[in-house]
Amino acid sequence: MSAPATERSLAARIAAEESWAATSDRAARTAPARAAADAKFFEQAGGDAIRAAHLRKAYYARLALQSAKSRRRAREARESAVILDEVADDAERALSHAAVGGEVA
Numbered sequence: 001m002s003a004p005a006t007e008r009s010l011a012a013r014i015a016a017e018e019s020w021a022a023t024s025d026r027a028a029r030t031a032p033a034r035a036a037a038d039a040k041f042f043e044q045a046g047g048d049a050i051r052a053a054h055l056r057k058a059y060y061a062r063l064a065l066q067s068a069k070s071r072r073r074a075r076e077a078r079e080s081a082v083i084l085d086e087v088a089d090d091a092e093r094a095l096s097h098a099a100v101g102g103e104v105a
Helices: 003-022 026-045 051-102
Strands: none
Touching: 026 051
């Protein structure tokens, strides 16, 4: 039987941290990925370096926008959960008071 997803995720995180700890030249390790990304933007821009730079900025701005939206939705969900918890607590208190007063069987 395989490990639960949370355990696999933690094991992968541990392995990644150990791998980065053993890396003496971080820039050299990530250079191929950065070069590939630069090549992708350059190709999309039809070989125009200035357009490629703008495409790169737009890409990262789009990521920032998605992140901001995600953080906002998470915050709103937390706030809604707090409100729902308060409503549930109020309802439980009302039922408890009604039961003590003999209104609820």
